[in-house]
Amino acid sequence: MxxxxxxxxxxxxxxxxxxxxxxxxxxxxxxxxxxxxxxxxxxxxxxxxxxxxINNIVGLDTLEESDGMLRIGALVRHGHLERSELIRDRYPMIFDAAQRLADPLTRNRGTFCGSIAHGDAAGDWATIAMVLGAELHAVGPNGAVVHSAVDFQTSMFETKLGADQILVEARIPMPKFGQGSSYKKIDRKLGDYATAAVGASIVLDGTTITEASIGLTNVGPLTIHAADAAASLVGKSIDDAEAFEQTAVLAAAISDPVSDLRGLAEFKRELVRVLTKRALRTAGARAQATEA
Amino acid sequence: MVGTLAVTTTVNGQERELHVEPRMLLVSMIRDLVPETGTHLGCETSSCGACTVLLDGKSVKSCMVLAVQANGREVTTVEGLETADGWHPVREGFKEEHTLQCGYCTPGMMMTSVALLAENPDPSEDDIRKAISGNLCRCTGYVNIVKAVQYAAKKQQGLSV
CATH class of the missing domain: 3.30.43.10 (Uridine Diphospho-n-acetylenolpyruvylglucosamine Reductase, domain 2)
Known part of the structure; x- marks a missing residue:
């Protein structure tokens, strides 16, 4: 070939x-x-x-926190995130995904920013960038351009990145006090694309949820921002099981999967419901751990 | 028609200057131009890992890298595991533990194992199974491959095997 x-x-x-x-x-x-x-x-x-x-451009492999943001340069490979103590300790959702994304050989080569620029709804990083509110910094002939990760993808394999722009860095706001995040993925085998995956982030004030964000992977033509589902959690208690269930049902309702070799559409929608609850629970537990 | 580009690369410790079309894959450069045929071409679609080599010490699928991207970099193939003073521990482990049947996946498995042991000299069974998750074996299964990596790990640490 x-x-x-x-x-x-x-x-x-x-x-x-x-x-x-x-x-x-x-x-x-x-x-x-x-x-x-x-x-x-x-x-x-x-x-x-x-x-x-762009592999010979020096300085695009930055992975560090500065000015309130985590900076992930265009040449930061999946394996770099997988092995980073900073990511393990401060960005558990990124760490979750890095362990199960593709296989170790692919992770040594593939990049976080490249995956997002590829515009594939099966990509894990686009969901995570969306949930964590990443800024996508690009450079074009007219200088720097910043895109939001929330509405970056426009259709299958299409994004707002201009054909003359290079995505040089993703910047993710540093975690707030009381923030926890989690990424839950079901795949057929280690290294496969997600049959379905859900990313969730929660910010707690005591036991009250003050902010929530949810994203869905590979259950529609686009990476899905489950904004209404997440908004329904705000003001609720972290112990409110009914609220979690309601949020999970809303997330499943806006998923738009197709039946394929990974499963029937109904099965995938049910996975979204279950994974949303699991991701929220883990994010909640991690948020409580940061407050302790 | 696109012309060829000059690539200066170190393959198994030896500097080579080769001329490649930009679209040539690293695996083709290794097999056809170097030429060393220990690196196998399997699926060509990033599924099987038979073509695994080390690029600047990192395990990569050589069918998923352009040959020209090896310019100025160091490539190690299974032939590079030959040493003057005996067998590489990974090679010995694969022999001692009866790790191959058809042998097609073996060069890739060995290179992945070498990369794993360089990073993690004492891997658990779980570590080994995760590390080889990008390398498919379709005949013997993975039990003896895991044993071979454990053998090599002990050998490299100077423990009895």
Whole structure:
């Protein structure tokens, strides 16, 4: 399996990369980890005329907290997140996902930002960026552009990232006091895409939920922001099992799965209900642990 | 027609200058141009891990990396496990524990194992099973592969096996 022919450049700065991308026109494509793009090239689902490889740009592998934000550079690989103590200790939802995303070989190569830019509703990171309210910092010919992760994906494999823009960094607000998060995924085998997955974040004041956010993976053409389901929890007690059930039912109701080899649509919708409750419970327990 | 690009890469400790089309995959460069055929081409769709090599010490699927991306980097294939003073512990483990039947997955399994042991010299069975989750074996199953990695781990730590 061989991709169709393309020109290739590997610039060493973001400015050079942006220029190369602009010169390549609408059929040019950025490659970071390449773990989604290369299969598409080989199956000839994508036939770019130019690949702009960003792997040689120094400084895009930043993974650190600064100015109230967690900064995840465009070359931070899944495996970097999986092995990071900062992520393990402060961003449990990211840590949850990093353990079960693809396989260790793919995790050594694929990137957080690349997965989001790919615009696939099966991607775990787009959901997590959405739930945690990430800012997606891109650079284009007219300079820096910031997209919100909440409404970033516009259709299947399409996002608000312009064809002439490079996503250089995701910035996630640092956890608040009393915040807990969790990502629950059901997959057929270790390394498969989610049959269904749910990410949830909760902020507690004592036992009262003051903020909640829920996102759904691979149960519709887009990554789903379950805003109404999450809003129904605000003001409720962390011990209110009925409120959790109601939220889970609302989340399942806005999921839009299709029947495929991973299961029937009804099964996946039921998974969303169950996983929403599990994610909320774990997020709640983690939120309480930070308050203790 | 796109021309070729010059790639300077170190393969198993030896610097090579090769000319590749941009679309050439790393696995094809290794098998056809280097040429070392220990690295196997299996599914070509990122499912099987037969093509696993180390790129700057990290285990990657060489069918999921462009050859040109090895420019200025170091590639280690299963042939690179040959040592002058005897067998690599992973190779010895795979032999001693009867780990292969058809042998197709073996080079990839070995490279994944080498990467695991470099990072985690004393892995649990669970660690090993997770580490090889991107490498498929379709004939012997995984029990003896896990034993081989445990054998190699002991050997590398200087323990009796």
């Amino acid at each position: 061989l991709p169709s022919s393309f020109e290739y450049v590997a610039p060493t700065s973001v400015d050079e990369a942006v220029q190369a991308l602009a010169a390549g026109g609408v059929d040019a494509k950025v490659m970071a980890g390449g773990q989604s793009l290369l299969p598409m090239l080989k199956l000839r689902l994508a036939r770019p005329n130019l690949i702009v490889d």
